[in-house]
Amino acid sequence: MIAPTSSRLxxxxxxxxxSGTGKTTLCRKACADGRAVFSVxxxxxPPRPGEVDGKDYFFLSEEDFLAxxxxxxxxxxxxxxxxxxxxxxxxxFDNLRRGxxxxxxxxxxxxxxxxxxxxELVTRCLTDIFVMPPSLGELEARLSGxxxxxxxVVALRLKNAEAEMQHWQDYRYCLVSGSREQxxxxxxxxxxxxxxxxxxxxxxxx
Ligand code: 5GP
Numbered sequence: 001m002i003a004p005t006s007s008r009l010x011x012x013x014x015x016x017x018x019s020g021t022g023k024t025t026l027c028r029k030a031c032a033d034g035r036a037v038f039s040v041x042x043x044x045x046p047p048r049p050g051e052v053d054g055k056d057y058f059f060l061s062e063e064d065f066l067a068x069x070x071x072x073x074x075x076x077x078x079x080x081x082x083x084x085x086x087x088x089x090x091x092x093f094d095n096l097r098r099g100x101x102x103x104x105x106x107x108x109x110x111x112x113x114x115x116x117x118x119x120e121l122v123t124r125c126l127t128d129i130f131v132m133p134p135s136l137g138e139l140e141a142r143l144s145g146x147x148x149x150x151x152x153v154v155a156l157r158l159k160n161a162e163a164e165m166q167h168w169q170d171y172r173y174c175l176v177s178g179s180r181e182q183x184x185x186x187x188x189x190x191x192x193x194x195x196x197x198x199x200x201x202x203x204x205x206x
Pocket of ligand 1 (some may be wrong): 016018019041071076077078080085086087105106107108109110112126194
């Protein structure tokens, strides 16, 4: 029998999709009840107004970022929109072992690296979700409405969106974005179901 109080490993939830689909907001909200933590990435892009170092990202110089790659500190990393982004190994493994679900908001290249990781803990805990915009027109409206990025940055992100969208079938789930409420309901339903996965349960013989 499995005791209802059995402990389990944390889920590693990789979330990708073009900038402007609202995936970061979905991830952040899912962490608000304390049952999951947001994986704070490292980046070489400059902070947007209001972004806080250590909370939104660890904002690093290019030199520091490349030195961390050399020292093997990164779990995955990629060049996205002409900047470096990456996840620290320590963040991932510590949280999974202590049963804390971890939400990684990363691009399709990083997601492919995580899927290719042969570490047993990672393969046991991993799931992935692609958040798809309803249309490119709607995505453009959302990106332009954000008002924190220049028109050049918006144009680059739109161009990259089309390339990213080619990868939706690599993910277990595809969530086509609708209203904020609908997206949250679907996202939370996925998390609830995934939390019941038998592979996460820790028993005496595994
Ligand atoms: P933004 O600059 O809008 O915060 O993020 C730009 C893109 O970088 C998003 O698609 C986001 O998912 C991705 N990203 C953020 N952190 C990471 C990371 O640690 N690794 C990878 N591979 N992509 C990331």
